[in-house]
Amino acid sequence: MSSLHRSAFFAAVAFTLAAGFYAVAQTKPAAPTVASARAFMNKAEADLLKLSTLGQRAEWVDETYINDDTDLLTAAENDRLIARTTELVDQAKAFASLDLPADIKRKILLLKLSLTLPAPHNAKLREELTQVASSLNASYGKGKYCPDGAAKPDACLGIDDLEERMAKSRDPKELADMWTGWRKVGAPMRDRYSRFVQLSNQGAREIGFADTGTLWRAGYDMTPEQFSAELERLWTQVEPLYKELHAYVRRRLIAKYGADAGRKDGMIPAHLLGNMWAQEWGNVYDIVAPPAAPATYDIGDILKERKTTARQVVEYGESFFRSLGFEKLPDTFWQRSMITRPADREVVCHASAWDVDFDQDVRLKLCIHGTTDDFITVHHELGHVYYYLQYRNLPFLFRNGANDGFHEAIGDSLALSITPEYLKQIGLIQTIPPASADLPILLRTALDKIAFLPFGLLIDKWRWEVFSGQVKPADYNKAWWALREKYQGIAPTVDRTEADFDPGAKYHIPANTPYARYFLARIYQFQFYRAMCRAAGYTGPLNRCSFYGSKAAGDKLKAMLAAGQSRPWPETLKLMTGEDRVDASAMVEYFQPLLTWLRQQNAEANEKTGWTVGADPMKAH
Ligand code: X8Z
Numbered sequence: 001m002s003s004l005h006r007s008a009f010f011a012a013v014a015f016t017l018a019a020g021f022y023a024v025a026q027t028k029p030a031a032p033t034v035a036s037a038r039a040f041m042n043k044a045e046a047d048l049l050k051l052s053t054l055g056q057r058a059e060w061v062d063e064t065y066i067n068d069d070t071d072l073l074t075a076a077e078n079d080r081l082i083a084r085t086t087e088l089v090d091q092a093k094a095f096a097s098l099d100l101p102a103d104i105k106r107k108i109l110l111l112k113l114s115l116t117l118p119a120p121h122n123a124k125l126r127e128e129l130t131q132v133a134s135s136l137n138a139s140y141g142k143g144k145y146c147p148d149g150a151a152k153p154d155a156c157l158g159i160d161d162l163e164e165r166m167a168k169s170r171d172p173k174e175l176a177d178m179w180t181g182w183r184k185v186g187a188p189m190r191d192r193y194s195r196f197v198q199l200s201n202q203g204a205r206e207i208g209f210a211d212t213g214t215l216w217r218a219g220y221d222m223t224p225e226q227f228s229a230e231l232e233r234l235w236t237q238v239e240p241l242y243k244e245l246h247a248y249v250r251r252r253l254i255a256k257y258g259a260d261a262g263r264k265d266g267m268i269p270a271h272l273l274g275n276m277w278a279q280e281w282g283n284v285y286d287i288v289a290p291p292a293a294p295a296t297y298d299i300g301d302i303l304k305e306r307k308t309t310a311r312q313v314v315e316y317g318e319s320f321f322r323s324l325g326f327e328k329l330p331d332t333f334w335q336r337s338m339i340t341r342p343a344d345r346e347v348v349c350h351a352s353a354w355d356v357d358f359d360q361d362v363r364l365k366l367c368i369h370g371t372t373d374d375f376i377t378v379h380h381e382l383g384h385v386y387y388y389l390q391y392r393n394l395p396f397l398f399r400n401g402a403n404d405g406f407h408e409a410i411g412d413s414l415a416l417s418i419t420p421e422y423l424k425q426i427g428l429i430q431t432i433p434p435a436s437a438d439l440p441i442l443l444r445t446a447l448d449k450i451a452f453l454p455f456g457l458l459i460d461k462w463r464w465e466v467f468s469g470q471v472k473p474a475d476y477n478k479a480w481w482a483l484r485e486k487y488q489g490i491a492p493t494v495d496r497t498e499a500d501f502d503p504g505a506k507y508h509i510p511a512n513t514p515y516a517r518y519f520l521a522r523i524y525q526f527q528f529y530r531a532m533c534r535a536a537g538y539t540g541p542l543n544r545c546s547f548y549g550s551k552a553a554g555d556k557l558k559a560m561l562a563a564g565q566s567r568p569w570p571e572t573l574k575l576m577t578g579e580d581r582v583d584a585s586a587m588v589e590y591f592q593p594l595l596t597w598l599r600q601q602n603a604e605a606n607e608k609t610g611w612t613v614g615a616d617p618m619k620a621h
């Protein structure tokens with residue numbers, strides 16, 4: 001079949017759709033063939049690459065220089081990209097009855113799943129949606145809490161400042177102030193968010209999904225129902241660990257804060273865990289450390305003592321990847337990344353990694369303050385960057401993580417190798433703590449890794465309920481706190497009402513970033529880590545392994561990253577780990593010594609695990 005024939009076919013399809021579907025077609029399209037499907041896909045990928053790159057550039061400028069113009073330019077680029085993607089999804093249906101080669105079939109599926117923000121065909125409604133999306137993201141980015149009131153704007157704190165202070169403050173009053181103050185950014189988003197949900201759902205329905213949440217859950221090489229069941233299975237595997245940790249931490253917080261921490265129902269007040277969302281608790285390690293624990297190190301304190309620059313923090317991450325055999329980051333990475341908060345403009349500080357041209361123009365955007373969390377986050381973000389670089393030669397639609405949980409797990413699986421031995425090797429500490437520090441160090445890690453699990457699960461449980469219509473706008477906040485209570489055993493610091501919109505104070509809600517990926521990543525990262533430890537020839541207890549410097553581990557990782565999204569993820573997982581299921585056994589193995597210890601501690605203190613779910617989840621006391 002000649003190429004001329006193929007292009008004539010596409011012109012006809014494009015015309016019929018543009019004119020309002022087949023009924024008004026003036027030329028009858030040629031019957032679809034495998035060759036025309038391939039040509040269609042080639043053109044689709046070329047168009048999407050071009051539009052996506054323009055979209056990324058607009059969005060980069062927007063998020064590093066937020067104002068009304070950059071918001072609108074981003075909305076306009078997203079509008080173009082979504083419109084074209086929607087059109088391609090419609091056109092691809094013409095090939096549904098063909099017996100297509102596996103790669104084209106997979107690309108058609110990925111095309112259909114590619115929109116995190118599906119939007120209506122109607123141009124006016126789509127434009128409204130992309131503008132609401134931009135404005136929600138900008139509202140979060142510009143968010144500030146001004147402790148002394150608006151009179152002193154210099155005293156206003158961005159989320160990066162607040163996170164740093166919440167990590168260190170041990171004054172419950174100050175913590176409660178910051179907690180309440182930051183949540184004021186959420187309230188004004190409520191109406192825009194409900195409109196956002198409505199319009200995005202319409203878009204999802206128009207491309208064949210029940211709602212946007214169902215579209216998100218369809219992205220895992222299984223049905224949305226199977227995916228929900230998988231998450232439940234995983235949660236059942238790890239819930240006992242969380243319950244033990246929760247009970248232990250609760251007791252130690254009560255010992256520290258007294259009545260400020262103690263509640264009859266056994267829940268923990270949300271502001272006392274060293275993190276704005278109580279999602280990771282590692283920053284309160286000093287409060288909950290075993291009484292006889294030897295002094296260990298605080299990476300953030302060391303970095304500050306040494307006056308480590310933001311660039312050097314990123315270089316630590318880069319050199320870990322290089323030790324595994326990965327390439328140097330391109331010069332443009334250093335020239336174009338934003339790694340500290342600029343003084344003169346509004347930016348989105350929430351950390352992100354960018355694949356601007358889906359080739360070598362990779363960047364980071366974050367506001368480094370040199371804390372322990374920053375050190376870990378840099379490894380996390382570079383995981384995204386090295387994924388981008390590794391799959392850049394694949395066809396456009398395969399340039400993605402095996403699934404989004406893989407993307408989130410790569411850097412974290414390296415960060416698990418930040419052991420005392422590793423820190424000594426790179427000269428950040430001089431002496432390795434004694435063996436009696438093993439368990440305390442494991443507790444420190446659990447405070448971040450295990451505490452996160454219920455949080456990672458509930459964010460999208462909330463959003464799926466919102467998108468499906470099970471939760472109505474009038475109950476947004478109540479449903480949010482009901483899940484916080486049920487899964488995390490966390491209670492609000494002060495009474496909440498439906499005048500508040502606390503989901504809006506968590507980045508991924510206004511930014512519309514799906515969140516189940518982070519829950520999955522918490523589990524995958526231990527599978528990846530165990531596989532790389534084995535590849536490195538390590539045979540000791542899992543929690544003491546560092547595969548730093550292992551080319552064998554690096555080769556395994558590279559192979560997985562280079563496969564991108566070209567195959568169903570279980571195949572890619574198998575390539576890496578020999579396992580074809582997501583499974584928490586590596587995580588459980590890693591924390592086994594700690595679980596035994598926590599059970600003992602809770603039993604000795606007569607501490608019952610769990611909490612009582614109340615009638616009104618928005619009530620503080
Ligand atoms: O958003 C992130 C990354 C960017 S992909 C910094 N994370 C989640 C969060 O901060 O809520 C990493 C852990 C969970």
Ligand code: ZN
Nearest residue numbers: 380381384408
């Ligand atoms: Zn990430």
